[in-house]
Amino acid sequence: DARVTQTPRHKVTEMGQEVTMRCQPILGHNTVFWYRQTMMQGLELLAYFRNRAPLDDSGMPKDRFSAEMPDATLATLKIQPSEPRDSAVYFCASGPPPLNTEAFFGQGTRLTVV
Amino acid sequence: QQQVKQSPQSLIVQKGGISIINCAYENTAFDYFPWYQQFPGKGPALLIAIRPDVSEKKEGRFTISFNKSAKQFSLHIMDSQPGDSATYFCAAETSGSRLTFGEGTQLTVNP
Numbered sequence: 001d002a003r004v005t006q007t008p009r010h011k012v013t014e015m016g017q018e019v020t021m022r023c024q025p026i027l028g029h030n031t032v033f034w035y036r037q038t039m040m041q042g043l044e045l046l047a048y049f050r051n052r053a054p055l056d057d058s059g060m061p062k063d064r065f066s067a068e069m070p071d072a073t074l075a076t077l078k079i080q081p082s083e084p085r086d087s088a089v090y091f092c093a094s095g096p097p098p099l100n101t102e103a104f105f106g107q108g109t110r111l112t113v114v
Numbered sequence: 115q116q117q118v119k120q121s122p123q124s125l126i127v128q129k130g131g132i133s134i135i136n137c138a139y140e141n142t143a144f145d146y147f148p149w150y151q152q153f154p155g156k157g158p159a160l161l162i163a164i165r166p167d168v169s170e171k172k173e174g175r176f177t178i179s180f181n182k183s184a185k186q187f188s189l190h191i192m193d194s195q196p197g198d199s200a201t202y203f204c205a206a207e208t209s210g211s212r213l214t215f216g217e218g219t220q221l222t223v224n225p
Contacts, residue, residue, distance in 0.1 A: 004157075033212060033213075042215060043215040043218070056212065091157050093157070101146050101163070102160050103158075104160075107157050108157055
């Protein structure tokens with residue numbers, strides 16, 4: 001059963017701490033997205049990669065957020081330093097070639113910054 | 115121009131009724147229009163999708179109606195069931211690019 005795996009599922013951290021969220025895309029998928037979901041803003045695209053290269057990270061606050069794909073099986077999203085306004089559910093999704101039309105979402109990481 | 119506008123924000127229907135959610139877009143380059151369904155605590159999952167070369171697509175109780183000239187598309191859920199209670203997102207994409215999501219509609223189907 002192919003699925004996108006995200007860890008951790010839940011994270012509570014203090015303001016100022018570094019947070020790292022991990023994502024294992026579905027094997028064979030070459031596009032990886034990071035979305036943030038809040039009640040106020042809905043689903044916001046933070047960044048996405050194709051064939052491990054970043055294509056768009058314009059939705060991400062550059063001063064504190066960073067996204068990488070060290071290899072084809074791992075994507076990471078880091079927040080340093082974290083702030084209470086970063087509290088949200090962060091979703092990773094992956095998409096298959098060639099057109100990457102469908103995005104398969106993971107279960108999300110619920111982040112609470114206190 | 116990248117926005118997708120979705121309405122209503124919330125919807126309550128009775129079991130057996132028809133649920134209708136509407137979306138509008140501006141970017142005429144969009145060529146793929148999916149609907150995603152999200153249950154509490156889960157990630158969104160693809161429900162049904164349409165390309166602009168057809169005006170309607172039906173899969174079971176779910177139908178997408180597409181009006182290219184008006185730049186609008188809608189999701190119809192026939193014979194709505196309590197198990198359909200979820201948040202629904204419309205989205206739009208230019209092939210090979212990334213999805214732009216609507217704001218979401220929280221659907222509640224009362225038994």
